Amino acid sequence: MPESDIASISSYWDAAAPSFDEEADHGLRDPLVRAAWAERLRSWMPHSPADVLDLGCGTGSLSLLLAEQGHRPVGVDLSSLMVEQARRKLAAAGFDCTMMTGDASDPPAEAGHSFDVILVRHLLWTLPDPEGALRRWIGLLRPGGRLVLVEGRWQVPESGQTYAAGSASLPWLGGVSAERLLLALRPLAAELRTEPLTDPDLWGRPIHDERYAVIARP
Template identity: 40%
Template sequence: MQTAAALSNHDLRDEIKAYWSLRAETFDSQPGHEIFSEEERAAWHSLLRRHLGDGEGRQALDLACGTAVVSHLLDDLGFRVTGMDWAEPMLERARAKAKTRGRQIRFLMGDAENTMEADASYDVVTNRHLVWTLVDPLAAFREWHRVLKPGGKLLVVDGDFVNPGLVAKLAKRLAVMVSRFTGESSKPQNGPATGAMTETHQSILSRVYFSQGARAEAVADLLRQAGFSTVTIDTDMRAIHRTQKKNFSFLKGLERATQHRYAICAVK
Protein backbone atom coordinates (compact mmCIF):
# COMPACT_ATOMS: atom_id res chain seq x y z
CA MET A 1 0.00 0.00 0.00
CA GLN A 2 1.48 3.34 -1.03
CA THR A 3 1.30 6.60 0.88
CA ALA A 4 -1.48 9.04 0.09
CA ALA A 5 1.05 11.82 -0.55
CA ALA A 6 2.65 9.80 -3.36
CA LEU A 7 -0.74 9.24 -4.97
CA SER A 8 -2.35 12.67 -4.77
CA ASN A 9 -1.98 13.63 -8.42
CA HIS A 10 -4.63 15.32 -10.49
CA ASP A 11 -4.03 13.22 -13.59
CA LEU A 12 -5.02 10.00 -11.82
CA ARG A 13 -8.24 11.54 -10.55
CA ASP A 14 -9.04 12.72 -14.08
CA GLU A 15 -8.47 9.19 -15.37
CA ILE A 16 -10.81 7.74 -12.75
CA LYS A 17 -13.51 10.26 -13.64
CA ALA A 18 -13.15 9.55 -17.38
CA TYR A 19 -13.18 5.79 -16.81
CA TRP A 20 -16.47 5.81 -14.90
CA SER A 21 -17.99 8.22 -17.42
CA LEU A 22 -17.33 5.59 -20.10
CA ARG A 23 -18.62 2.78 -17.91
CA ALA A 24 -21.97 4.57 -17.50
CA GLU A 25 -23.27 3.31 -20.86
CA THR A 26 -23.31 -0.35 -19.79
CA PHE A 27 -23.42 0.00 -15.99
CA ASP A 28 -27.09 -0.86 -15.48
CA SER A 29 -26.93 -3.87 -17.79
CA GLN A 30 -24.34 -5.66 -15.64
CA PRO A 31 -25.15 -8.02 -12.75
CA GLY A 32 -23.80 -6.79 -9.44
CA HIS A 33 -24.44 -3.17 -10.38
CA GLU A 34 -28.15 -2.75 -11.13
CA ILE A 35 -30.67 -4.90 -9.25
CA PHE A 36 -32.28 -7.66 -11.34
CA SER A 37 -34.92 -9.13 -9.02
CA GLU A 38 -37.17 -8.24 -6.14
CA GLU A 39 -35.36 -10.88 -4.08
CA GLU A 40 -32.09 -9.03 -4.59
CA ARG A 41 -33.77 -5.72 -3.74
CA ALA A 42 -35.09 -7.23 -0.50
CA ALA A 43 -31.61 -8.52 0.39
CA TRP A 44 -30.15 -5.04 -0.05
CA HIS A 45 -32.99 -3.54 2.00
CA SER A 46 -32.17 -5.99 4.79
CA LEU A 47 -28.48 -4.98 4.79
CA LEU A 48 -29.32 -1.28 4.87
CA ARG A 49 -31.90 -1.71 7.63
CA ARG A 50 -29.47 -3.80 9.66
CA HIS A 51 -27.05 -0.91 9.90
CA LEU A 52 -29.08 2.24 9.28
CA GLY A 53 -32.67 1.42 10.21
CA ASP A 54 -35.63 2.87 8.33
CA GLY A 55 -35.25 6.35 6.90
CA GLU A 56 -38.19 8.13 8.58
CA GLY A 57 -37.35 11.28 6.61
CA ARG A 58 -33.71 11.41 7.62
CA GLN A 59 -31.20 12.99 5.21
CA ALA A 60 -28.92 10.58 3.34
CA LEU A 61 -25.96 11.37 1.08
CA ASP A 62 -25.13 8.61 -1.41
CA LEU A 63 -21.58 9.25 -2.62
CA ALA A 64 -20.36 8.11 -6.05
CA CYS A 65 -24.00 7.21 -6.64
CA GLY A 66 -23.48 6.23 -10.27
CA THR A 67 -26.86 5.46 -11.81
CA ALA A 68 -28.44 5.71 -8.34
CA VAL A 69 -28.94 2.05 -7.47
CA VAL A 70 -28.25 2.57 -3.76
CA SER A 71 -29.99 5.97 -3.82
CA HIS A 72 -33.21 4.21 -4.85
CA LEU A 73 -32.79 1.59 -2.12
CA LEU A 74 -32.46 4.37 0.46
CA ASP A 75 -35.48 6.13 -1.01
CA ASP A 76 -37.43 2.86 -0.71
CA LEU A 77 -36.69 2.89 3.03
CA GLY A 78 -37.91 6.44 3.56
CA PHE A 79 -34.70 8.47 3.51
CA ARG A 80 -34.55 11.87 1.84
CA VAL A 81 -31.73 11.15 -0.57
CA THR A 82 -29.06 13.22 -2.26
CA GLY A 83 -27.03 11.30 -4.82
CA MET A 84 -23.61 12.73 -5.71
CA ASP A 85 -21.31 11.70 -8.54
CA TRP A 86 -18.63 13.46 -10.57
CA ALA A 87 -19.35 11.62 -13.84
CA GLU A 88 -22.06 13.47 -15.75
CA PRO A 89 -23.02 10.43 -17.90
CA MET A 90 -23.76 8.51 -14.68
CA LEU A 91 -25.88 11.39 -13.36
CA GLU A 92 -27.80 11.66 -16.65
CA ARG A 93 -28.87 8.04 -16.25
CA ALA A 94 -29.56 8.51 -12.55
CA ARG A 95 -31.87 11.47 -13.22
CA ALA A 96 -33.69 9.64 -16.01
CA LYS A 97 -34.20 6.58 -13.84
CA ALA A 98 -35.58 8.65 -10.97
CA LYS A 99 -37.94 10.46 -13.33
CA THR A 100 -39.20 7.18 -14.81
CA ARG A 101 -39.80 5.73 -11.35
CA GLY A 102 -41.34 8.93 -9.98
CA ARG A 103 -38.71 9.33 -7.25
CA GLN A 104 -37.88 12.64 -5.56
CA ILE A 105 -34.13 12.12 -5.33
CA ARG A 106 -31.81 15.14 -5.45
CA PHE A 107 -28.72 14.75 -7.62
CA LEU A 108 -25.53 16.80 -7.49
CA MET A 109 -22.35 16.71 -9.50
CA GLY A 110 -19.56 16.62 -6.95
CA ASP A 111 -16.39 15.01 -5.69
CA ALA A 112 -16.79 12.36 -3.00
CA GLU A 113 -13.43 13.39 -1.51
CA ASN A 114 -14.47 17.06 -1.31
CA THR A 115 -18.26 17.28 -1.28
CA MET A 116 -18.53 21.02 -0.50
CA GLU A 117 -21.66 20.21 1.50
CA ALA A 118 -22.30 21.97 4.83
CA ASP A 119 -20.99 20.70 8.16
CA ALA A 120 -23.28 18.27 10.00
CA SER A 121 -25.89 18.27 7.23
CA TYR A 122 -26.62 14.53 6.85
CA ASP A 123 -27.87 11.76 9.12
CA VAL A 124 -26.42 9.04 6.88
CA VAL A 125 -23.63 8.82 4.30
CA THR A 126 -23.39 5.76 2.05
CA ASN A 127 -21.22 4.49 -0.76
CA ARG A 128 -20.80 1.25 -2.67
CA HIS A 129 -17.56 0.19 -4.38
CA LEU A 130 -16.06 3.65 -3.97
CA VAL A 131 -13.39 3.18 -1.30
CA TRP A 132 -11.10 0.98 -3.41
CA THR A 133 -10.84 3.85 -5.96
CA LEU A 134 -9.86 6.60 -3.50
CA VAL A 135 -6.58 8.44 -3.94
CA ASP A 136 -6.54 9.72 -0.34
CA PRO A 137 -9.03 7.71 1.73
CA LEU A 138 -8.12 9.29 5.09
CA ALA A 139 -8.92 12.76 3.74
CA ALA A 140 -12.14 11.41 2.23
CA PHE A 141 -13.16 9.77 5.51
CA ARG A 142 -12.54 13.02 7.39
CA GLU A 143 -14.73 14.80 4.84
CA TRP A 144 -17.54 12.26 5.34
CA HIS A 145 -17.19 12.64 9.11
CA ARG A 146 -17.49 16.42 8.71
CA VAL A 147 -20.78 16.34 6.77
CA LEU A 148 -22.43 13.90 9.19
CA LYS A 149 -24.50 15.08 12.13
CA PRO A 150 -23.38 13.96 15.61
CA GLY A 151 -24.60 10.37 15.97
CA GLY A 152 -24.85 10.04 12.20
CA LYS A 153 -23.79 6.85 10.44
CA LEU A 154 -21.53 6.03 7.52
CA LEU A 155 -22.11 2.81 5.60
CA VAL A 156 -19.36 1.61 3.27
CA VAL A 157 -20.02 -1.38 1.00
CA ASP A 158 -16.84 -2.54 -0.70
CA GLY A 159 -14.36 -5.37 -1.11
CA ASP A 160 -10.87 -6.55 -1.87
CA PHE A 161 -10.91 -7.14 -5.62
CA VAL A 162 -7.13 -7.60 -5.85
CA ASN A 163 -6.48 -10.65 -3.67
CA PRO A 164 -8.87 -13.51 -4.44
CA GLY A 165 -9.08 -16.42 -2.00
CA LEU A 166 -8.18 -19.98 -2.97
CA VAL A 167 -11.73 -20.88 -4.03
CA ALA A 168 -11.98 -17.73 -6.15
CA LYS A 169 -8.63 -18.49 -7.82
CA LEU A 170 -9.73 -22.03 -8.64
CA ALA A 171 -13.10 -20.80 -9.92
CA LYS A 172 -11.37 -18.28 -12.19
CA ARG A 173 -9.03 -20.94 -13.60
CA LEU A 174 -11.95 -23.28 -14.20
CA ALA A 175 -13.86 -20.48 -15.93
CA VAL A 176 -10.94 -19.95 -18.30
CA MET A 177 -10.76 -23.69 -19.02
CA VAL A 178 -14.51 -23.90 -19.63
CA SER A 179 -14.36 -20.93 -21.98
CA ARG A 180 -11.78 -22.71 -24.12
CA PHE A 181 -14.12 -25.65 -24.65
CA THR A 182 -17.47 -23.88 -24.81
CA GLY A 183 -16.64 -20.46 -26.17
CA GLU A 184 -18.24 -18.79 -23.12
CA SER A 185 -16.39 -15.62 -22.21
CA SER A 186 -14.32 -15.79 -19.02
CA LYS A 187 -14.41 -12.00 -18.66
CA PRO A 188 -16.22 -10.88 -15.47
CA GLN A 189 -19.87 -10.19 -16.26
CA ASN A 190 -19.84 -6.98 -14.22
CA GLY A 191 -16.45 -5.74 -15.42
CA PRO A 192 -15.19 -3.51 -18.23
CA ALA A 193 -16.71 -4.23 -21.62
CA THR A 194 -13.53 -4.05 -23.73
CA GLY A 195 -9.90 -5.00 -23.54
CA ALA A 196 -8.88 -1.35 -23.57
CA MET A 197 -11.19 -0.62 -20.65
CA THR A 198 -9.76 -3.57 -18.75
CA GLU A 199 -6.26 -2.18 -19.26
CA THR A 200 -7.41 1.23 -18.01
CA HIS A 201 -9.03 -0.38 -14.99
CA GLN A 202 -5.82 -2.25 -14.13
CA SER A 203 -3.72 0.89 -14.61
CA ILE A 204 -5.94 2.87 -12.24
CA LEU A 205 -6.03 0.05 -9.71
CA SER A 206 -2.23 -0.12 -9.63
CA ARG A 207 -1.99 3.55 -8.60
CA VAL A 208 -4.78 4.14 -6.07
CA TYR A 209 -4.17 3.99 -2.31
CA PHE A 210 -5.58 0.47 -1.95
CA SER A 211 -3.58 -0.88 -4.89
CA GLN A 212 -2.82 -4.00 -2.83
CA GLY A 213 -6.48 -4.55 -1.96
CA ALA A 214 -9.02 -2.77 0.25
CA ARG A 215 -9.15 -5.14 3.22
CA ALA A 216 -11.91 -4.41 5.72
CA GLU A 217 -9.60 -4.01 8.73
CA ALA A 218 -7.40 -1.50 6.88
CA VAL A 219 -10.47 0.55 5.91
CA ALA A 220 -11.81 0.36 9.49
CA ASP A 221 -8.47 1.53 10.89
CA LEU A 222 -8.49 4.62 8.66
CA LEU A 223 -12.10 5.35 9.66
CA ARG A 224 -11.04 5.37 13.33
CA GLN A 225 -8.15 7.69 12.47
CA ALA A 226 -10.66 9.99 10.77
CA GLY A 227 -12.62 10.30 14.03
CA PHE A 228 -15.33 7.66 13.66
CA SER A 229 -16.33 5.52 16.63
CA THR A 230 -18.11 2.16 16.94
CA VAL A 231 -16.74 0.89 13.64
CA THR A 232 -18.47 -2.43 12.79
CA ILE A 233 -17.33 -4.80 10.03
CA ASP A 234 -20.08 -6.99 8.54
CA THR A 235 -18.93 -9.71 6.14
CA ASP A 236 -22.28 -11.48 5.89
CA MET A 237 -23.21 -10.67 2.30
CA ARG A 238 -24.59 -14.16 1.60
CA ALA A 239 -28.20 -13.15 1.07
CA ILE A 240 -27.20 -10.63 -1.59
CA HIS A 241 -24.84 -13.08 -3.29
CA ARG A 242 -27.50 -15.80 -3.38
CA THR A 243 -29.88 -13.55 -5.28
CA GLN A 244 -27.18 -12.27 -7.64
CA LYS A 245 -25.82 -15.67 -8.63
CA LYS A 246 -28.87 -16.31 -10.81
CA ASN A 247 -27.41 -13.77 -13.23
CA PHE A 248 -23.90 -15.24 -13.25
CA SER A 249 -22.55 -18.52 -14.57
CA PHE A 250 -21.93 -21.05 -11.79
CA LEU A 251 -18.17 -20.46 -11.73
CA LYS A 252 -18.42 -16.68 -11.86
CA GLY A 253 -21.04 -16.73 -9.14
CA LEU A 254 -18.77 -18.87 -7.00
CA GLU A 255 -15.85 -16.52 -7.58
CA ARG A 256 -17.95 -13.52 -6.57
CA ALA A 257 -19.38 -15.17 -3.47
CA THR A 258 -15.92 -16.08 -2.16
CA GLN A 259 -14.38 -12.63 -2.59
CA HIS A 260 -13.61 -10.54 0.49
CA ARG A 261 -16.70 -8.31 0.37
CA TYR A 262 -18.07 -6.40 3.33
CA ALA A 263 -20.13 -3.58 4.77
CA ILE A 264 -18.61 -1.28 7.36
CA CYS A 265 -20.81 0.90 9.56
CA ALA A 266 -19.16 3.74 11.47
CA VAL A 267 -20.72 6.27 13.85
CA LYS A 268 -19.82 9.93 14.32
Protein backbone atom coordinates in the same frame (compact mmCIF):
# COMPACT_ATOMS: atom_id res chain seq x y z
CA MET B 1 -8.65 15.21 -6.08
CA PRO B 2 -6.35 16.86 -8.67
CA GLU B 3 -8.11 18.16 -11.79
CA SER B 4 -6.03 15.87 -14.04
CA ASP B 5 -7.19 12.83 -12.06
CA ILE B 6 -10.81 14.02 -12.13
CA ALA B 7 -10.76 14.30 -15.92
CA SER B 8 -9.26 10.87 -16.56
CA ILE B 9 -11.36 9.08 -13.94
CA SER B 10 -14.64 10.70 -14.97
CA SER B 11 -13.92 9.71 -18.58
CA TYR B 12 -13.28 6.12 -17.47
CA TRP B 13 -16.63 5.87 -15.66
CA ASP B 14 -18.50 7.72 -18.40
CA ALA B 15 -17.32 4.99 -20.76
CA ALA B 16 -18.57 2.34 -18.32
CA ALA B 17 -21.96 3.98 -17.82
CA PRO B 18 -23.92 2.39 -20.72
CA SER B 19 -23.27 -1.16 -19.47
CA PHE B 20 -22.91 -0.44 -15.75
CA ASP B 21 -26.35 -1.72 -14.74
CA GLU B 22 -25.76 -5.09 -16.40
CA GLU B 23 -23.85 -6.18 -13.28
CA ALA B 24 -26.35 -7.76 -10.92
CA ASP B 25 -25.34 -5.68 -7.89
CA HIS B 26 -25.25 -2.44 -9.93
CA GLY B 27 -28.58 -2.43 -11.72
CA LEU B 28 -30.47 -4.54 -9.14
CA ARG B 29 -32.66 -5.85 -11.95
CA ASP B 30 -32.94 -9.34 -10.44
CA PRO B 31 -35.75 -9.27 -7.82
CA LEU B 32 -33.73 -11.45 -5.42
CA VAL B 33 -30.68 -9.17 -5.63
CA ARG B 34 -32.82 -6.07 -5.26
CA ALA B 35 -34.61 -7.50 -2.24
CA ALA B 36 -31.31 -8.50 -0.62
CA TRP B 37 -29.93 -4.96 -0.91
CA ALA B 38 -33.20 -3.43 0.26
CA GLU B 39 -33.09 -5.60 3.39
CA ARG B 40 -29.48 -4.64 4.14
CA LEU B 41 -30.15 -0.94 3.66
CA ARG B 42 -33.14 -1.17 5.96
CA SER B 43 -30.96 -2.70 8.67
CA TRP B 44 -28.28 0.01 8.33
CA MET B 45 -30.53 3.06 8.19
CA PRO B 46 -32.19 4.94 11.06
CA HIS B 47 -35.93 5.42 11.05
CA SER B 48 -37.14 7.29 8.00
CA PRO B 49 -37.06 9.96 6.87
CA ALA B 50 -33.27 10.33 7.11
CA ASP B 51 -31.00 12.56 5.06
CA VAL B 52 -28.58 10.20 3.29
CA LEU B 53 -25.57 11.18 1.19
CA ASP B 54 -24.93 8.41 -1.36
CA LEU B 55 -21.32 8.90 -2.47
CA GLY B 56 -20.21 7.26 -5.69
CA CYS B 57 -23.92 6.80 -6.37
CA GLY B 58 -23.36 5.46 -9.89
CA THR B 59 -26.66 5.01 -11.68
CA GLY B 60 -28.67 5.56 -8.50
CA SER B 61 -29.83 2.04 -7.69
CA LEU B 62 -29.18 2.33 -3.94
CA SER B 63 -30.55 5.89 -3.88
CA LEU B 64 -33.75 4.56 -5.41
CA LEU B 65 -34.08 1.90 -2.70
CA LEU B 66 -33.49 4.56 -0.04
CA ALA B 67 -36.17 6.80 -1.53
CA GLU B 68 -38.60 3.88 -1.64
CA GLN B 69 -37.94 3.34 2.07
CA GLY B 70 -38.91 6.93 2.84
CA HIS B 71 -35.44 8.50 3.10
CA ARG B 72 -34.11 11.64 1.40
CA PRO B 73 -31.05 10.58 -0.63
CA VAL B 74 -28.59 12.96 -2.27
CA GLY B 75 -26.29 11.30 -4.79
CA VAL B 76 -22.82 12.40 -5.90
CA ASP B 77 -20.76 10.77 -8.63
CA LEU B 78 -17.83 11.87 -10.77
CA SER B 79 -19.43 10.49 -13.94
CA SER B 80 -21.96 12.87 -15.48
CA LEU B 81 -23.38 10.01 -17.57
CA MET B 82 -23.94 7.88 -14.46
CA VAL B 83 -25.64 10.83 -12.77
CA GLU B 84 -27.92 11.34 -15.78
CA GLN B 85 -29.01 7.72 -15.52
CA ALA B 86 -29.57 8.10 -11.77
CA ARG B 87 -31.79 11.14 -12.32
CA ARG B 88 -33.85 9.32 -14.90
CA LYS B 89 -34.15 6.22 -12.73
CA LEU B 90 -35.45 8.11 -9.71
CA ALA B 91 -37.70 10.40 -11.75
CA ALA B 92 -39.26 7.40 -13.51
CA ALA B 93 -40.15 6.00 -10.08
CA GLY B 94 -41.73 9.31 -9.06
CA PHE B 95 -38.96 10.66 -6.80
CA ASP B 96 -37.51 14.16 -6.93
CA CYS B 97 -34.04 13.59 -5.45
CA THR B 98 -30.83 15.53 -5.93
CA MET B 99 -28.27 13.65 -8.02
CA MET B 100 -25.20 15.68 -8.89
CA THR B 101 -21.85 15.39 -10.64
CA GLY B 102 -18.93 15.95 -8.31
CA ASP B 103 -15.93 14.52 -6.51
CA ALA B 104 -17.36 12.05 -4.00
CA SER B 105 -14.08 12.04 -2.06
CA ASP B 106 -14.66 15.73 -1.27
CA PRO B 107 -18.39 16.32 -1.82
CA PRO B 108 -19.43 19.66 -3.32
CA ALA B 109 -21.01 22.19 -0.97
CA GLU B 110 -24.20 22.03 -3.04
CA ALA B 111 -24.74 18.46 -1.81
CA GLY B 112 -25.16 19.70 1.76
CA HIS B 113 -23.14 19.98 4.96
CA SER B 114 -24.94 17.73 7.43
CA PHE B 115 -26.37 14.21 7.08
CA ASP B 116 -27.84 11.46 9.19
CA VAL B 117 -26.11 8.80 7.09
CA ILE B 118 -23.31 8.75 4.55
CA LEU B 119 -23.46 5.63 2.38
CA VAL B 120 -20.44 4.62 0.30
CA ARG B 121 -20.31 1.41 -1.72
CA HIS B 122 -17.11 0.24 -3.44
CA LEU B 123 -15.64 3.71 -3.80
CA LEU B 124 -12.57 3.72 -1.55
CA TRP B 125 -10.50 1.60 -3.92
CA THR B 126 -10.79 4.33 -6.61
CA LEU B 127 -9.40 7.16 -4.45
CA PRO B 128 -5.80 8.45 -4.33
CA ASP B 129 -6.31 9.53 -0.69
CA PRO B 130 -8.94 7.24 0.86
CA GLU B 131 -8.01 8.08 4.45
CA GLY B 132 -8.43 11.80 3.76
CA ALA B 133 -11.85 11.04 2.29
CA LEU B 134 -12.87 9.14 5.43
CA ARG B 135 -12.00 12.16 7.56
CA ARG B 136 -14.03 14.49 5.36
CA TRP B 137 -17.04 12.15 5.33
CA ILE B 138 -17.06 11.75 9.11
CA GLY B 139 -17.05 15.53 9.37
CA LEU B 140 -20.34 15.73 7.43
CA LEU B 141 -22.28 13.60 9.91
CA ARG B 142 -24.79 15.03 12.35
CA PRO B 143 -24.56 14.05 16.04
CA GLY B 144 -25.67 10.44 16.22
CA GLY B 145 -25.03 9.96 12.50
CA ARG B 146 -23.38 6.98 10.86
CA LEU B 147 -21.01 6.24 8.02
CA VAL B 148 -21.93 3.04 6.17
CA LEU B 149 -19.12 1.61 4.04
CA VAL B 150 -19.74 -1.37 1.75
CA GLU B 151 -16.29 -2.65 0.84
CA GLY B 152 -14.20 -5.68 0.02
CA ARG B 153 -10.84 -6.99 -1.09
CA TRP B 154 -11.04 -8.79 -4.42
CA GLN B 155 -7.54 -8.63 -5.89
CA VAL B 156 -3.94 -7.73 -5.07
CA PRO B 157 -2.72 -5.35 -7.79
CA GLU B 158 0.87 -4.53 -8.63
CA SER B 159 2.37 -1.62 -6.71
CA GLY B 160 1.66 1.75 -8.30
CA GLN B 161 -0.93 0.35 -10.69
CA THR B 162 -3.87 2.53 -11.75
CA TYR B 163 -7.16 1.75 -13.47
CA ALA B 164 -7.66 5.01 -15.38
CA ALA B 165 -4.97 6.23 -17.77
CA GLY B 166 -3.18 9.28 -16.45
CA SER B 167 -4.54 9.06 -12.90
CA ALA B 168 -2.48 8.82 -9.72
CA SER B 169 -1.55 5.48 -8.19
CA LEU B 170 -4.14 4.19 -5.76
CA PRO B 171 -3.22 2.79 -2.33
CA TRP B 172 -6.33 0.61 -2.07
CA LEU B 173 -6.68 -0.47 -5.69
CA GLY B 174 -8.29 -3.92 -5.75
CA GLY B 175 -10.16 -3.20 -2.55
CA VAL B 176 -9.29 -2.88 1.11
CA SER B 177 -9.47 -5.52 3.80
CA ALA B 178 -11.75 -4.98 6.78
CA GLU B 179 -8.71 -5.06 9.06
CA ARG B 180 -7.00 -2.23 7.16
CA LEU B 181 -10.16 -0.13 6.94
CA LEU B 182 -10.89 -0.49 10.65
CA LEU B 183 -7.33 0.64 11.39
CA ALA B 184 -7.96 3.83 9.42
CA LEU B 185 -11.33 4.43 11.10
CA ARG B 186 -10.40 3.85 14.75
CA PRO B 187 -9.04 7.39 15.33
CA LEU B 188 -12.23 8.82 13.76
CA ALA B 189 -15.03 6.75 15.24
CA ALA B 190 -16.20 5.98 18.75
CA GLU B 191 -18.16 2.94 17.58
CA LEU B 192 -17.36 0.49 14.77
CA ARG B 193 -19.31 -2.54 13.63
CA THR B 194 -18.37 -4.96 10.86
CA GLU B 195 -20.83 -7.16 9.00
CA PRO B 196 -19.87 -9.84 6.43
CA LEU B 197 -21.61 -9.61 3.06
CA THR B 198 -21.23 -13.15 1.78
CA ASP B 199 -24.84 -13.79 0.77
CA PRO B 200 -24.82 -14.70 -2.96
CA ASP B 201 -28.16 -12.92 -3.37
CA LEU B 202 -26.37 -9.59 -2.85
CA TRP B 203 -24.09 -10.18 -5.83
CA GLY B 204 -26.15 -12.40 -8.08
CA ARG B 205 -23.56 -15.16 -7.72
CA PRO B 206 -21.38 -16.90 -5.14
CA ILE B 207 -18.35 -14.84 -4.13
CA HIS B 208 -15.03 -16.13 -2.85
CA ASP B 209 -13.29 -12.92 -1.83
CA GLU B 210 -13.73 -10.60 1.14
CA ARG B 211 -16.99 -8.58 1.16
CA TYR B 212 -18.24 -6.69 4.18
CA ALA B 213 -19.87 -3.55 5.55
CA VAL B 214 -18.52 -1.27 8.25
CA ILE B 215 -20.85 0.99 10.20
CA ALA B 216 -18.94 3.80 11.91
CA ARG B 217 -20.31 6.30 14.43
CA PRO B 218 -18.11 9.23 15.48
